[in-house]
Amino acid sequence: MRGGIRIGSIAGIPIYVDSSWFLVLSFLAVILSAAYAKPDLAPSFALGYGAITAILFFLSIVSNKIAHALTSKARGLNIDAINIQFMNGATAFEHEAKDPFSVFSIAISGPLTSLLLSAIGFTAAWLIAGDVIFSNNPKIIDTLPSTIGSVRTIWTIIVLKFAQINLIFGFFSLIPALPFEGGHILKAAVWKLTGDRFTGIRWAARSGQFLGIMTMIIGGLVTFTNIGGIFLILIGWFLFGSAGGYLYINNLQQALLSIDAEAAMTRDFRLVDAEISLRDFADKFLLMEDKESHPIYIASSNGRDRGLIRSEQIRLIDHSEWQERSLQSLIESFNEIDTVDLKTPISTVIYLLEQKQLRYMIVRSPVGSVAGVIDRGDIIKALDSKLLWRIPSEYVKQIKTEGKFPPNFRLVEICEQLNSKEI
Numbered sequence: 001m002r003g004g005i006r007i008g009s010i011a012g013i014p015i016y017v018d019s020s021w022f023l024v025l026s027f028l029a030v031i032l033s034a035a036y037a038k039p040d041l042a043p044s045f046a047l048g049y050g051a052i053t054a055i056l057f058f059l060s061i062v063s064n065k066i067a068h069a070l071t072s073k074a075r076g077l078n079i080d081a082i083n084i085q086f087m088n089g090a091t092a093f094e095h096e097a098k099d100p101f102s103v104f105s106i107a108i109s110g111p112l113t114s115l116l117l118s119a120i121g122f123t124a125a126w127l128i129a130g131d132v133i134f135s136n137n138p139k140i141i142d143t144l145p146s147t148i149g150s151v152r153t154i155w156t157i158i159v160l161k162f163a164q165i166n167l168i169f170g171f172f173s174l175i176p177a178l179p180f181e182g183g184h185i186l187k188a189a190v191w192k193l194t195g196d197r198f199t200g201i202r203w204a205a206r207s208g209q210f211l212g213i214m215t216m217i218i219g220g221l222v223t224f225t226n227i228g229g230i231f232l233i234l235i236g237w238f239l240f241g242s243a244g245g246y247l248y249i250n251n252l253q254q255a256l257l258s259i260d261a262e263a264a265m266t267r268d269f270r271l272v273d274a275e276i277s278l279r280d281f282a283d284k285f286l287l288m289e290d291k292e293s294h295p296i297y298i299a300s301s302n303g304r305d306r307g308l309i310r311s312e313q314i315r316l317i318d319h320s321e322w323q324e325r326s327l328q329s330l331i332e333s334f335n336e337i338d339t340v341d342l343k344t345p346i347s348t349v350i351y352l353l354e355q356k357q358l359r360y361m362i363v364r365s366p367v368g369s370v371a372g373v374i375d376r377g378d379i380i381k382a383l384d385s386k387l388l389w390r391i392p393s394e395y396v397k398q399i400k401t402e403g404k405f406p407p408n409f410r411l412v413e414i415c416e417q418l419n420s421k422e423i
Contacts, residue, residue: 015084036157115167274327344363
């Protein structure tokens with residue numbers, strides 16, 4: 001998730017800013033400059049003061065995400081980076097929180113920081129201009145230049161805008177719907193009440209989708225009288241899509257934990273008598289191989305599976321010895337390779353396949369015999385059946401051949417999280 005421009009680091013955590021923020025800050029500077037474009041202030045420098053206010057707003061976002069990251073680190077999460085992105089200031093971390101209280105602590109740290117900054121801003125404005133800043137008269141600021149001077153008025157406006165933006169941002173982020181921090185707080189509360197993390201995510205994500213739909217509906221109604229409704233429609237679409245992303249990950253995690261090796265495995269292997277000669281093995285099996293396939297051979301003798309046959313090792317043995325030597329010389333014992341049992345979650349299978357860089361995994365029964373094999377294509381097929389992805393069989397076959405998971409599925413990243421903690 002690292003991207004953009006690195007602006008520094010804190011507590012060893014690098015901070016990256018997406019380049020889109022330069023455009024956003026320029027836009028904000030123009031909008032905020034209107035407050036300073038008055039004859040009795042400094043209209044010629046209005047854009048500069050608008051830029052200062054916009055930068056302070058940006059620093060508020062950064063402070064919010066730093067608080068989020070430091071709290072995450074304090075709760076035992078391994079933080080990779082802080083990425084400040086427009087509409088999605090994200091903290092990239094390698095693991096998720098392990099308990100509801102950690103989720104709550106991390107989520108609440110951002111809004112509390114915004115509200116604290118807002119309090120600091122209002123206090124600074126009060127110290128500069130006095131009690132007048134609490135007046136209900138919206139035009140009271142216009143009278144300040146004549147009483148406290150232009151310079152103090154300008155700084156009063158700057159810190160007031162800073163305080164107001166953080167106040168709005170703090171309360172807005174507490175909306176109980178994902179992707180807002182309030183959504184994570186709702187997730188933690190439901191998790192605590194039900195004891196099920198997945199239920200918490202589902203509630204918070206559905207809340208986010210509902211909010212997105214309502215925002216789009218309101219935007220559509222407003223559009224009939226005000227073109228600004230289009231902006232609400234876009235925000236609603238973003239909220240709906242972002243919440244849907246949480247649901248997708250949630251459902252995928254549940255599937256990865258609920259599907260076991262027995263449900264995903266196939267019998268796509270060949271059982272070979274361990275007592276036959278290498279010559280017979282080569283003639284009856286290797287010469288019949290499809291060059292595009294990668295057959296799996298399991299050696300068996302006296303009614304027991306003995307191990308995996310590494311057929312490529314036959315090339316290391318002189319042809320003159322093939323008739324005298326048995327297949328025993330190519331067997332790799334099950335004790336020397338990675339295997340899983342029937343009830344192993346496929347999240348663990350994926351993790352092992354990637355960590356060990358294996359094409360497939362042997363599944364063994366309780367008595368030690370080979371029950372089946374699993375490769376990446378088998379896993380995708382099992383997930384497809386569970387989650388109704390409707391993936392074409394040709395695509396599954398391609399995954400089997402290439403021996404790689406589709407990167408857009410994020411399976412490896414998710415399984416690394418699942419296998420690094422207890423769910």
